[in-house]
Amino acid sequence: MRSLSLTLFVPLLAACAAEPAGPPPSALPYTELAIAGEKGANGIYDPSVEYDPAGTGWMAYSGVRAGPQGEVETHIARSTDHGASWQHVTTVNTVSPATAVLPTGKTVTGKWWQEVSTLVHDPADSGREWKLFWHRYITQMPYRTDEDRLFAYGWIAVRHAPSPEGPWSEETALIGAGPFPLPPFETAFDIRDLGEAYADYIVLTEPGALHHEGTLYLALQAVRDPAKGVHKHDIILISSPDHGKTWSGAGKPLTAEAAAGFGAAWFTGPSLAVEDGRTFLLVCPETVSEGMQGHRGTLVFEFEDLAAGRLRRDAAGAPLVVKQIASTLSVGGQADYDGQNTAGGVVVPQFALGNLPRAFRIYNTGETLTGD
Numbered sequence: 021m022r023s024l025s026l027t028l029f030v031p032l033l034a035a036c037a038a039e040p041a042g043p044p045p046s047a048l049p050y051t052e053l054a055i056a057g058e059k060g061a062n063g064i065y066d067p068s069v070e071y072d073p074a075g076t077g078w079m080a081y082s083g084v085r086a087g088p089q090g091e092v093e094t095h096i097a098r099s100t101d102h103g104a105s106w107q108h109v110t111t112v113n114t115v116s117p118a119t120a121v122l123p124t125g126k127t128v129t130g131k132w133w134q135e136v137s138t139l140v141h142d143p144a145d146s147g148r149e150w151k152l153f154w155h156r157y158i159t160q161m162p163y164r165t166d167e168d169r170l171f172a173y174g175w176i177a178v179r180h181a182p183s184p185e186g187p188w189s190e191e192t193a194l195i196g197a198g199p200f201p202l203p204p205f206e207t208a209f210d211i212r213d214l215g216e217a218y219a220d221y222i223v224l225t226e227p228g229a230l231h232h233e234g235t236l237y238l239a240l241q242a243v244r245d246p247a248k249g250v251h252k253h254d255i256i257l258i259s260s261p262d263h264g265k266t267w268s269g270a271g272k273p274l275t276a277e278a279a280a281g282f283g284a285a286w287f288t289g290p291s292l293a294v295e296d297g298r299t300f301l302l303v304c305p306e307t308v309s310e311g312m313q314g315h316r317g318t319l320v321f322e323f324e325d326l327a328a329g330r331l332r333r334d335a336a337g338a339p340l341v342v343k344q345i346a347s348t349l350s351v352g353g354q355a356d357y358d359g360q361n362t363a364g365g366v367v368v369p370q371f372a373l374g375n376l377p378r379a380f381r382i383y384n385t386g387e388t389l390t391g392d
Contacts, residue, residue, distance in 0.1 A: 049348060050383035053367060055081075055097045057108035062086040063380030064095075065369045068138040068228075068291070069103070071360035077103055078184040079367075080139035080152060083111070084380045088162035091115040092133045094154055096184050103364030103384065112179065112188050113137070118158040120173045123202070128170070130160040136354075138291070139184065140229035142236055145263040148180035152188070153227040153238060171223045172200045175207045176240070178264065194264075198222040198245060211242070214258060214269040220244050221256075226354070230292035232299060232326060236260040237270065239290035239301065244276075252276035253286040255303060257329040271329020273301055273321070274339065281338055282319065283307070289315070289354025295389045296359075299323040300342065301331065302366075302389075304353035317353040318345040318368060320389050345385055349375070357389060 058064060060083030068080040077099035085091040094113035097106040113134035121127050137154035145151075157174025176195040181188045196207035200222055211218045226241035242256045255274040258267045276286040284305035291302040300322050304315045320343040324332045331339045345366055347353045352370030361367070364384035371380055 050368070050385045053103075053106065053364060053382040053384050055095075055106045055108050058083065058095065058097070059108075060084050060095070060380075061377065063375075063378040064382055065371070065380040066136050066354065067356050067367045067369060067382050069356050069358045069361050069364075069367055070139045070141050071358050072141060073143070075102070075360060076100055077106075077358070077361060078139060078150075079106060080112070080137040080184075081382065082135060082137070082380075086379065088164070089131075090159070090163045091131060092135050094134045094137045094152065096139075098184070099361075101363060103361040103367075109185055112152060112186075113154060113156070113191075118173075120158055120170060120202075128158075128160045130158050130163075130168070130170070132156060133159045133169070136226045136289075138227045138229040138238075140231055140236070142231045142263055144234070145180075147182050148189075148263065150181045150184050151229065151236075151264065152179045152181075153177070153194070153229055155225045155227070156191070156193075171225075172202045173205060174223070175201050175205070176224050176227055176238075195224055195240075195267075197224045197242070209267070211256075211258075214267065217269060217272065218242070218256065220248050221254075226289050228289075228291040228302075228356075230294070230299075232292075232294060234261070235327070236264055237292055237326065238267075239273070239292055241288050241290060250276075253288065253306075255287050255290050255301070259327065270327060273323075273329045273331050274303060278339060279305060282341075284316065287319075291354075291356040293357040293389060294359065295357075298390070299326045300357075300389050302355050302357065304355070315347065315351045315353045317347040318355040318366070319343075320345070343387070343389060345387055348383075349381075355385075359388075 062084045066082040079097045083095045096109045118132045135155045156177045158170045160168040178194045179188045193207045197211045221242040222245045223243040224240045228239040230237045257270040259270040279286045285308040287303040288306045289304040293300045321331045349370040349372040355368040357366045365386040
């Protein structure tokens with residue numbers, strides 16, 4: 021979802037008291053975003069909003085069914101009124117049975133979960149104008165804890181289509197990290213192929229895509245190999261000049277070390293957005309307490325140089341916050357934004373056990389990135 025690190029189907033700890041630095045939180049409350057025709061038993065999450073040249077809005081999101089036999093799959097919705105209302109259109113990635121033989125020789129059975137999708141319009145790629153990136157991995161069933169999510173059998177995948185309604189291509193297993201995915205699975209390339217700066221990562225998740233000035237960008241949450249040091253996550257950026265055929269490293273906009281200044285262990289849920297010709301990175305500060313993780317709203321940063329992955333920073337080198345968007349429920353904040361989504365503004369997913377059975381919900385904040 022826009023929240024892989026959120027423990028989806030078990031109770032969550034209370035929010036950490038630490039508050040991120042920066043501007044005060046935006047005005048509350050928010051309004052719930054409803055999707056007509058959506059049948060996710062336990063709600064929706066992971067919004068990724070993208071408008072086409074005709075002004076129609078499209079949103080990729082996760083439909084969630086919780087519990088021991090939990091499922092997460094990718095749905096698409098459409099808006100013809102700039103985000104005031106949404107209608108379910110299609111399901112792109114469905115849950116399917118999965119089997120893996122662990123290095124120990126043990127065979128596990130489970131499901132392929134399809135999480136944290138990001139939708140992007142690539143206008144010059146004829147017949148492949150729409151692209152969907154997401155994190156696909158095996159989850160052992162019955163699902164009990166995060167240990168049942170087998171990220172060693174997972175990757176960043178991609179599909180393409182002439183329209184968000186389809187038809188969608190077959191999946192390409194696009195990007196792996198270090199030793200993963202384990203055999204018999206393989207990907208088109210390894211993030212280590214992009215240079216030494218990416219050599220320590222073993223899991224990639226939370227893709228956030230943007231097409232800007234002829235280049236396709238993908239922000240990723242990258243998990244460092246604990247065997248090489250402290251277990252930390254960075255936000256990295258890669259780019260493609262040829263519609264995703266080849267990729268190059270474009271820097272590390274935010275590291276885990278930078279998150280400490282915002283009361284967090286690291287950042288999660290990166291999204292890329294444009295407003296008034298300026299480019300932005302939206303991330304969610306993530307706190308960790310007694311092994312549990314929680315998301316603490318959204319921070320918006322501005323790029324000084326998108327192609328180099330360089331954010332605007334203060335004299336001391338700390339990244340400058342343009343806006344802070346608070347979470348109003350237990351946890352949430354892996355937000356997304358498109359400038360044409362004027363009726364909804366920034367959309368933010370939030371989770372609360374008190375909202376069961378629909379514990380997973382998406383909200384309209386009415387916020388822009390730079391205005392009030």
